[in-house]
Amino acid sequence: MHIRDVVKNCSGCCTIVCVALLLSGCAPKTTSEIEEQPTLAHVMEPLLNDASEVFWDSAGFIDTYEGTTDLTPTTEEGWQKVIDAADEITRLSGVLQEERYSLNRPAWNEISGLLAVAADRGRQSVVDRDGAELFEAGAQLYQVCVACHQSFWSNNRFTIASAETQ
Numbered sequence: 001m002h003i004r005d006v007v008k009n010c011s012g013c014c015t016i017v018c019v020a021l022l023l024s025g026c027a028p029k030t031t032s033e034i035e036e037q038p039t040l041a042h043v044m045e046p047l048l049n050d051a052s053e054v055f056w057d058s059a060g061f062i063d064t065y066e067g068t069t070d071l072t073p074t075t076e077e078g079w080q081k082v083i084d085a086a087d088e089i090t091r092l093s094g095v096l097q098e099e100r101y102s103l104n105r106p107a108w109n110e111i112s113g114l115l116a117v118a119a120d121r122g123r124q125s126v127v128d129r130d131g132a133e134l135f136e137a138g139a140q141l142y143q144v145c146v147a148c149h150q151s152f153w154s155n156n157r158f159t160i161a162s163a164e165t166q
Contacts, residue, residue, distance in 0.1 A: 040101055040158055048092050048115075052141055054085035055122055059135035072131030079126050082134065086126070089119035089141070107151060114144045 038047070058078065062069040073079045096102065096112035122137035152158045 037100070038095075043092060043095060043101070044158075048089065048096075051085040051088040051092065052145065054081050055089075055118075055134070055138040055141055058082050059131060059138045070131070072134065079129070082126050083123060086119040086123040089122075090116045093119070111144060111148045111151065114147075115141070118144055 058071055058073055058081065060071050062071065073082060093112050093115035096115070097109045102108045102112065118137055118141035121140060122134055125131075125133035125137050
């Protein structure tokens with residue numbers, strides 16, 4: 001007996017139940033199973049910003065009246081946080097160069113690529129356990145962020161710079 005014979009011989013209620021059961025197998029079970037494309041705002045904040053903050057919070061010194069605090073990691077866990085952040089920045093550099101975000105703008109892609117350069121520098125500073133170099137990598141990352149904001153950020157949103165529209 002085929003399913004069409006069962007459906008044909010069932011009452012309307014049974015038909016609805018059978019169809020509902022068949023279709024329920026096609027739908028995702030939860031909303032977490034649905035892959036959403038992050039908006040540019042979500043890529044920048046919290047993803048890129050949070051990863052960048054790890055660099056900036058892991059390098060340099062804080063001077064107060066009470067003394068100086070060195071922010072350089074002192075544990076494997078601290079250094080690993082920087083590696084993880086570097087990996088995330090490199091991943092996001094690639095994401096930002098996707099056409100949906102870059103709109104094929106060469107300047108956008110160049111600046112996005114510089115994120116990975118700064119991340120690689122930070123990753124190498126971890127390998128070398130070099131807090132001063134990690135500080136320089138964080139400064140380089142900051143400069144890339146500033147360059148992007150100066151070129152593409154206007155009125156609290158990313159836009160196409162006027163130089164690129166001509």
